[in-house]
Amino acid sequence: MSESRALxxxxxxxxxxxxxxxxxxxxxxxxxxxHAERWIAIGRGWVRKARLSADPGxxxxxxxxxxxxxxxxxGFVPALELRSLVLMNNHQFESARILAEQILRHAPDSVIxxxxxxxxxxxxxxxxxxxxxxxxxxxxxxxxxxxxRAAYLNWLKGDTRSAKLFIRDALMDRNAGDPEAAAWTFxxxxxxYWQQGDYDGADAIFSEALNWVPDxxxxxxxxxxxxxxxxxxxxxxxxxxxxxxxxPLVETAWLLGDAYTLAGDGAHAQLAYAEAERQGRRGDxxxxxxxLADKNQHAAEAVRLLDDERRNRGGVYVDDATAWAWYRxxxxxxxxxxxxxxxxxxxxxxxxxxxxxxxxxxxGNRAQGHELLxxxxxxxxxxxxxxxAEARALLAPSSVRLAGN
Amino acid sequence: xxxxxxxxxxxxxxxxxxxxxxxxxxxxxSRGEYRADGSTLRVAITFxxxxxxxxxxxxxxxxxxTLSTTEIxxxxxxxxxxxxxxxxxxxxxxxxxxxxxxxxLTAYDGVAVRLHYRCAQSPLAFRVRLPLLSxxxxxxxxxxxxxxxxxxxxxxxxxxxxxxxxxPEFEIGVxxxxxxxxxxxxxxxxxxxxxxxxxxxxxxLFGVILVGGRLHNLLLAxxxxxxxxxxxLGFATLGFWAPSPNVVxxxxxxxxxxxxxxxxxxxxxxxxxxxxxxxxxxxxxxxAGALREIALPKAQVPLALLSFNLGVETGQLLVxxxxxxxxxxxxxxPWFAQRGMRSASAMVALAGLVWFVQRV
Numbered sequence: 001m002s003e004s005r006a007l008x009x010x011x012x013x014x015x016x017x018x019x020x021x022x023x024x025x026x027x028x029x030x031x032x033x034x035h036a037e038r039w040i041a042i043g044r045g046w047v048r049k050a051r052l053s054a055d056p057g058x059x060x061x062x063x064x065x066x067x068x069x070x071x072x073x074x075g076f077v078p079a080l081e082l083r084s085l086v087l088m089n090n091h092q093f094e095s096a097r098i099l100a101e102q103i104l105r106h107a108p109d110s111v112i113x114x115x116x117x118x119x120x121x122x123x124x125x126x127x128x129x130x131x132x133x134x135x136x137x138x139x140x141x142x143x144x145x146x147x148x149r150a151a152y153l154n155w156l157k158g159d160t161r162s163a164k165l166f167i168r169d170a171l172m173d174r175n176a177g178d179p180e181a182a183a184w185t186f187x188x189x190x191x192x193y194w195q196q197g198d199y200d201g202a203d204a205i206f207s208e209a210l211n212w213v214p215d216x217x218x219x220x221x222x223x224x225x226x227x228x229x230x231x232x233x234x235x236x237x238x239x240x241x242x243x244x245x246x247x248p249l250v251e252t253a254w255l256l257g258d259a260y261t262l263a264g265d266g267a268h269a270q271l272a273y274a275e276a277e278r279q280g281r282r283g284d285x286x287x288x289x290x291x292l293a294d295k296n297q298h299a300a301e302a303v304r305l306l307d308d309e310r311r312n313r314g315g316v317y318v319d320d321a322t323a324w325a326w327y328r329x330x331x332x333x334x335x336x337x338x339x340x341x342x343x344x345x346x347x348x349x350x351x352x353x354x355x356x357x358x359x360x361x362x363x364g365n366r367a368q369g370h371e372l373l374x375x376x377x378x379x380x381x382x383x384x385x386x387x388x389a390e391a392r393a394l395l396a397p398s399s400v401r402l403a404g405n
Numbered sequence: 406x407x408x409x410x411x412x413x414x415x416x417x418x419x420x421x422x423x424x425x426x427x428x429x430x431x432x433x434x435s436r437g438e439y440r441a442d443g444s445t446l447r448v449a450i451t452f453x454x455x456x457x458x459x460x461x462x463x464x465x466x467x468x469x470x471t472l473s474t475t476e477i478x479x480x481x482x483x484x485x486x487x488x489x490x491x492x493x494x495x496x497x498x499x500x501x502x503x504x505x506x507x508x509x510l511t512a513y514d515g516v517a518v519r520l521h522y523r524c525a526q527s528p529l530a531f532r533v534r535l536p537l538l539s540x541x542x543x544x545x546x547x548x549x550x551x552x553x554x555x556x557x558x559x560x561x562x563x564x565x566x567x568x569x570x571x572x573p574e575f576e577i578g579v580x581x582x583x584x585x586x587x588x589x590x591x592x593x594x595x596x597x598x599x600x601x602x603x604x605x606x607x608x609x610l611f612g613v614i615l616v617g618g619r620l621h622n623l624l625l626a627x628x629x630x631x632x633x634x635x636x637x638l639g640f641a642t643l644g645f646w647a648p649s650p651n652v653v654x655x656x657x658x659x660x661x662x663x664x665x666x667x668x669x670x671x672x673x674x675x676x677x678x679x680x681x682x683x684x685x686x687x688x689x690x691x692x693a694g695a696l697r698e699i700a701l702p703k704a705q706v707p708l709a710l711l712s713f714n715l716g717v718e719t720g721q722l723l724v725x726x727x728x729x730x731x732x733x734x735x736x737x738x739p740w741f742a743q744r745g746m747r748s749a750s751a752m753v754a755l756a757g758l759v760w761f762v763q764r765v
Contacts, residue, residue, distance in 0.1 A: 003548060006565035013572065027602055031691065032654045032764060057432050057544030057569050090431040248543075281459050283543035 004071075005033075007064035008042055018048050029068075036073035039065045043082045050089075052180055054217060054247040056283075059089045077103060081112040088116055088123075093312055096120040111141045118149055125314025127156070127345065144173040148185055155192055156316065158346030163192050174212075183213040190222045195349055197380040199226045217247035224255055229382035233263035244272075250280040250287040254294075258385040285309065290321045294386055299329040316342045316352070324355045327362060336363040350376040350383035354391045361394060370395060433542040440552045441579045444527045446494050446501065450547075451517045454510070460540040461487040472516055477508045484508055488518055491537025496528030527579070534574040545569065551577050589712040596716020599692065600724065605657055605760055606688060607724060612664035612753040613681060614729060615746060617736050618674030627725065629678035633685025634692060635714055641693030642710050653690045658761035660684040665754025669747055692717060 001009075009029065012022045022045035029038035043065030050058035063086040069079035080103050087096035100117035103110050118133035131153050138146040147170035155163035167189040174182035186209035194202035203226045209219035220243035227236035236259035244252045257272035273295070280288025289305035292298045302325040309318055323338035339356040357372030373391045382388050437450040454472040458465035464480040464487075465472060477484060485505030494501040501524035508518045524531070538545055547568040566575045600606060613626055641647035667680070692713075735741040 001565065003565060007546075007548070007567060010567045024602060027599075032650045034649070034651050035764070055544055055569070055571070057546050059544075060432050060434060060546045061567075092431070279543070282541070 004064040004067040007061050008039060008046075008068050010061055012045075012049070016052075018045065018052060021045055022049060033068075034072050036069040036076045036079060039069035039072065040076075040078045040082065043069070043079075047082070047085065048180075056089055059086050062086050075106070077107045077110060081110060081116070084113060084116040088119055091123075091312065093120045093123040097124065109140055111137060111145075114140060115145055115149065122153070123313055123315060125316070125318070127153070127315075144170045144181060144185060147173070148188055151188065151192070155195075156345050156347050158348050160192065160196060160348055164189075167192060179212040180216075183209040183216045183219060186212065187216075187218045187222055190219070194222065194226060194229075195380060195383075197350075197383075199229050202226050215242060215246060217243040217249075217252070220246075221249075221252050221255065224252075224259065228255060228259055228262065228385065229380075231262065231382070233259050237263065244275075248275070248279050250276045250284045250291060253279055254287075254291050261385060286313075286318070286321065289325060293321065293325040293328050294384065296328050299325065303329050316345055316347055320352050320355055323359060327355070327359050332359065332362045335359045348379060350380035351387055353379065354383070354387050358390065358394055431542075433545040435541070435545070435547045437547060437549045438552065439531075439533065439549055439577055441531060441577055444496075444524045446522045446524070446531045446533070446577065448492065448520045448522070449517065450492075450520075451511060451515045452541075454514050454516045456541050456545070457484075457516055459542075460537065471514065472510070474510055477510065477516065481505075481508070484518070488520060488537070491535065491540065492520065493534045493536065494522035494524070495532045495534075496524040496530065497526070499525055501525075501531070529579060531577045531579070532574060533577065535568055536573065538568065538570045538573050543570075549575060551575070589708060592709045592712035593716040593719075596713040596718075597720040597723070598716075599713075600717055600720025605661060605757075606691075608753055608756050609657075609661050609664060609684070609688070610721065610724060611728065612661060612668060612750065613677065614725065614732060615749055615753070616668045616671055616674050616677070617732065617746075618677070622675045622677065623729070626674075626677040626681045627721065630681040630685035630688070631718055631721070633682045634689030634717075637686045637689030638692045638714065639689075639710055641690055642706060647690055647693055650691075653687060654764045655761050656687045657691050658757050658764055660687055661757030662754050662761060663757075665750045665752070665757055668750035668753070 009026050012019050012026070022042065025038070025041040025045050029035075029042055032038055043062045046058050046061040046065060050056060050062065062082055066079045066082040066086065069076050069082075073079070080099060084096050084099045084103065087093075087099060096116055097120035100113045100120060103113035104117065107113065114133050114137035118130050118137060121127075121130035121133060134146065134149045134153055138150060147166045151163045151166035151170060154160075154166060167185065170185050171182070171189065174185065186205055190202045190205035190209065193205060203223060206219045206222035206226065209216055209222070213219070220239045224236045224239035224243065227233075227239060237256065240252055240256040240259055243249075244256055253272050253276035257269045257276060260266070260269035260272055276291055277288065280291060285305045286309050289302040289309065292302040292305075303322075306318070306322045306325050310322065319338050320342035323335045323342055326332075326335035326338060336359050339359045342352055343356050353372050353376035357369045357374075357376060359369075360366075360372060361369030373395050376383065377388065377391055377395075433453055433456045435450055435452045435456070437448060440447045455470050458470060458472050458476075461480075461483060464476060464483050466476050466479065467473075489503040489505060492503070494503065501522040503520055503522045506519040506521060508516060511517045522531075533549070535547060538547060549566040549568060551564050551566055568575060610627070610630075613630070614623055617623075637647075647653075664680070664684075671677070735745060738745070
C-alpha cells in the first residue's frame, strides 16, 4: 500500500459520530478505490477530526486523501480544495493563495477556494484583496463562514459595530449538526466583546460556546482571559488549566502563568511560562516571539523568530509583534516605523495601542504616546497582565522608559 | 432536507478552517523502518534536521536551528541518549536494551539515525513506544514501515503504522511465530462489520428473501450465495485474479436491481439458488476489496480468509435471524402479499439503480 493510501486509510480512534462516519467513508474507498469522490469524503472526515481534536497532524491525513483523489482523477477540484486547506494549516500562505486562485480559474463558484483565498490574503497582509475575496464568497454563499470572515475583517478595520452585526448574522446560521463550528463562532464573537472591555458580555458569550461544546478549549481560554481581566485568579486558573490539559498552547500556558502570578503563586507561574516556551519551540513560533517580547525575555530570539515569520506572513499583528520585539531589543527607530504600520487599519486592540504608545514615548513623542496608552486602557483596561501594568506605569507622572535595553 | 443540512454543516466546518488556525503550523513528519530479526529489532529513522535540533536540547551547538555533521559527531552521546530514551522497545513485558548505531545527514535537510534493540529472547511481538513524539513539533506524525519478516525478501511483509503524540505506540508481530489470535479475531470482526455496514449486500439479501418461499429453499439460496462468494473471495485474496472494482461495484449494484425487478415476476422461489450463485461470485470479488488493503503476510492469508469468511457468514446469519421472522409475519398479512412485497421490491431495485449510477 502506498504511503498516502496508508495515511488516508489510517486507523480512526473513538466511537463519536465523526469517527464512525470517517470509518464508513474509508470502507467506501476500500470498495471503490478508483472513485476520487470516496477519497474526498475521507479527507473531509479528517478535517473534522483535526478541528475537533485540535491536532493539526490530522492534516497529514487530509493531504494524503487529496493525493489519492488526484491520482484517481487528476485536477479534481474538491481534491485541490482540500490541498489548499492543508497549505493554510501548514502556514504556507503564498502557496495557498496561488492554489486557491488556480482553483477559481477552473471553478469560479468554488466557495471553499474563495474562503481560502481570503484567509491566505489576510495572513499575507493584503487586506483589500482579502476583503474582495470575502465579498466574493459572501456573494456565492452567504452564511456562517462568510459572515465570520466579514466580522473579523471589519473588526480589523476598527469598525466594531459592523463586526458585531456580521458575527450576529453568522450565529444565526448555527446548527446542531456542527456544534464545533457554532462554538468557534461564539468564541470569535466573545473576543470582539472582550477587546472592547465588555467583560461581562464576553463571559456570557464564551459560556454559551461551552454549552455547544463542553470544555471547548478556545472558549475556556476566552473565559479564563475574562476572569484574569476581572482579577479573579482562581476562576482563571480553573478554566485555563482545563484548557491547557485538553489542548496545550503557548497562549494558554502564558495566560495560566499570568493567572498564577496574579494569585501570588510564583512557582506555578514559572512552570506555566516554561511550558509556554516549550510549546512555542515545538511549533507556534509566532506566539512564542510575542510571549518573549511581552515578558521582555530573550529579545534577540524574539527578533529572530519574527524575522522568520515575516518571510511568509504579513499583516498588522506581525507588524505589531515585530515592532514590540525591536522595542525590547532597543531598536527604537525601527520599532517606531513598524508600529505606525501596525496601526494602519485602525484596529481597536488595546495591545496594539499600548505597544504603539510605549514606542512613541521611547522615540521621544511623549504626547502621542500618552494619548495611545490612554486609549488602550480606556478600551480594555486589563488587556494583559504585563502590558496593562506597564501602560499604567508609563502614564504615571514619574515614568521611565521600559524598553529592555 | 437532511442532505442539505449535512452539506451546510460540512461547508461550515471546512470554511471555518482558517478561522480556527490558532494551533496551526507546518506539521513535521518522520519516517521509520522497523525490522524484526530474531530477538533483535532494527530501527532506521529519518527526521527533519530542524525538528531534532529543537527537540534535543544542546545538540544544535551554534543555535542556527538545524544540524551540521560536526554537531552530530560532537553531540553523538546526547543524540544517542535522547533517541534511546525517546524510543523504547519491550517484549514479553520486559524492556529491550537499546543501542545507538549511527547518525548521518541526508538529502532534503534530513538526519538519518540507526538503532537496534536486543530482547532477552525471541518474542512473539515487539511493543514499540515513542515518547520522543511529545518533544517533536505539535501534531508530528511518525510513519513506521513495519517489516515483520527477518529480511527484505519475499517472505517479509510491510505495513505502515502512523504514530503521533496521543497514539505513540504499536506492536510488531513476528511473522514466523505469530499466533493465530493476531489474525483470526480481528478478521472475524472485520467480516461481521463488513456485512453490517455493507448496505448493498444487505439490500441484496433482503431482496432475495423478500419473495419468500419455503425455509429450505431460502436456506439453499443463501447457501449458494455464500459458497459462490467464498470461491471468488479466495480467488481474489490469494492473488490469482480479480476484476477491477470499476466493473465489480456497478455489477453488484445491477445484481440488486435485478433481484428487485425479478421479485415482481418470480413464481417459483425454489430455483432462486440458480440466481444467487452467480451473483454471489460477483459479490465475492467485492468482499476482496476489504481484505486487499490489509497487507497480510502470505503465510497468514488462508487463516485470514477463513476468519473473514466466517465473520461474513455470521453477519449474514445475524441479519437473516432478525429479518426473516418479520417477513414471515408480514407475508401472512393480505395487504403485504398484494402490495407490500412489490413496493418493497421496487425500493430494492431503485436503491440498486442509484448505486449503479453512483458507481458508474
